[in-house]
Amino acid sequence: MILLGEGEAADAKRRLLTRAGALVVGEDAAASLAIVALDEPDEAVARLRARGVLVNAVDRPDLCDFTLPAIVDRDPVLIAIGTGGASAGLAKVLRQRIEAMLPATLGRLADALYAARGDIRRRWPAADQRRRAIDMALAGGGPLDPVTPLAGDAVAGWLAAPDQAAPAGLVVILLRSPDPDDLSLREARLLGQCDRIYHRPDVPAAILDRARADAVRIAAQHPVGGAPGLTIDLGWSDR
Template sequence: MHQFPIFLNLTGRTVVLVGEGEAADAKARLIARAGGRIVSAWEEGATIAFVALDDDAEARIAAADLRARGLLVNVVDRPDLCDFTTPAIVDRAPVTIAIGTGGASAGLAKAVRQRIEVLLPARLGALASALHAARGAMKARWPAAPDRRRAIDAALAPGGALDPLDGDAADKVAGWLVNDAAAEPSRLETIRLASIDPDDLTLRAARLLGEADHIFHEEAVPAAILDRARADAVRHIADAPPADPPPGLSLWLYPSRP
């Protein structure tokens, strides 16, 4: 990962936008959609800035001046001058998906965005809002956080009660809560790695890594593989799979043998 992805709350905040023309207009629309207040020069309280100037020297001078005032700066079409880049965006508010390439190829980011746009139903945001509204009911139903997370994971899985690709999933949240929905039972799954390259992971292995609560692995399993797991999954270096796995989904990972 070459850049740290982050979502900024710009509502009511001041954003500097230097420049005119199509590129500046595009950034202005993006800032306005996020609720930011646009100014054309530095003001007290501004924290980020966009520079959309055609002349390279002028762009460098403007960026250096704004950066000297403590702002993070994005210079349009000049990734080497950027403190941050703006991603291609799939907007299903409040769900936002950002695709970035670190400035390497805006065209590639756009192509990936277009593929994702086709996959996701227009009402995905409504599902997020419905789940947010049901937080109290979910806590009452599953008081223990691990049980609650496993129940939600099972519901949101492909073909689950609240499959995100189901355009009507938002209307099913209430029914899911009152039905006999149970958290997925604890289990141990074994993954034999074909290679140390994470691109060689099977679809099953990638899915399990994204769902697991605990990952037991031999020391030889590379970090590039473990990085595909959830950030909050507990890692355990071990010589053998656990005889008594902890609650939730546990994985046993080991490399292939010669």
């Protein structure tokens, strides 16, 4: 990775690249990517692009071929926060807030779940059973709640415990506004757990996007009962 510049901005980028394991070199070295931390970066960017190098110009999104996200690292869990170059400060603040939420044990939880894949499959042979069991375990307040510091044997204890009753049946959610932020915590949790949604045709996509990506979405005036699992009837409280 080519790095051009001196001063605080360049030093910060050097620390970031070194921490990520990058080999930092000068402008004349062979590389595919470059970061330019100069007050007047236009000429340097033009020279690098002429060589086919992709460039990130600090604080100049109009000159960037790529951007660098803010990273929350709980190895092997990585969370990247990007704004497309709109505001590095916003990405940094969001990273700091997310880091404060996530305990140091999160990476160990991921490793333990990976190591227990065989035991999880034997405990819940059907794919839908496994999904519901894992969703419930990782839900807020669950035995594997990822934002709660966990003991090293938490996954083993979860596997040895009796099954929790999975939510089932028909739940009616009446929307108060088209803003997904107006959903209650319970409503948002149910949307994340449901197997299918019967929704009024005018329910906004922003609300439907809060459901599981693989949940069935059916535009209908009235729900269709009788299907197993958790079904949500999504409509309006004032219509």
